[in-house]
Amino acid sequence: MTFAPLSRRTFLVGAAVISTCGPLRMRASGSGRSVEYSGTADSIDVYEAEAGQKRKVQSVASRHPSSITLDRTGRYLFAVNKIDDFEGLPTGSIESYRIEPADGHLGLVSRVSLSLSATMPQQLALSPDGWFVVVAAYGGGVYNVLPVLPNGEIGSVIQAVKEIGRGINGYRQFSAHPHSIVFHPSGKFLFGTDEGADRVNVFRFDDGNLTCLQRVSTVPGSGPAGLAISSSGSQLVVKHAFSTSLGRYRFHSGCELLTSC
Secondary structure (H helix, E strand, C coil): CCEEECCCCEEEECCEEEECCCCEEEEECCCCEEEEEEECCCEEEEEEEECCEEEEEEEEECCCEEEEEECCCCCEEEEEECCCCECCECCCEEEEEEECCCCCCEEEEEEEECCCCCCCEEEEEECCCCCEEEEEECCCCEEEEEEECCCCCECCCCEEEECCCCCCCCCCCCCCCEEEEEECCCCCEEEEEECCCCEEEEEEEECCEEEEEEEEECCCCCCEEEEEECCCCCEEEEEECCCCCEEEEEEECCCCEEEEC
């Protein structure tokens, strides 16, 4: 039995799509069976669904997997652990798993640390070509870039981009807090929200190297958090943590500029 990747559960907001933290699903080709992956406080659980019935078939120990994603081939699953200590050091961690083609079960490939002080990582994003993974570390106020090897193993951090700044909410915005990240479909750009500093960051991404191109300020105290991009890569939607508003932006790839709609 072979499995093909399905997209993460989403909900529509205007012309764009915002991803939720819902489960990831894999469907068996030519079959009514599917496999679902869901993160809990201390595990990644694997469910098999058939004819509307779902049952847990595997539970893999994982510390607070806050964000999970599949590579485009459906062979590997990646998870970032929202923790503030790993092997006695103040940092978070990231994991990769091999997906067994016969039943969709998971096998650990690698578990590695983020850079020092990259604590409480919130989200990861896999580059469209599958060769790099970027992590937004909420607690440490830093973005990490790590390489992905052909066998799904994650290498050591090759770049750490430290953010500075703060917002007007003294309790929730005392420092920069990178929250969500998403790649442009071309793989040449990365967008990130900063809940602590009230801004949306635009990075150029070139062979594993992040270069900041633009920082777009949001309404003070709004706390930009959830982030999504349209399939064309021309529109972004931001969900704010401290208000009910949504921010809508247009990205002009020709001039590498993000503007508010």
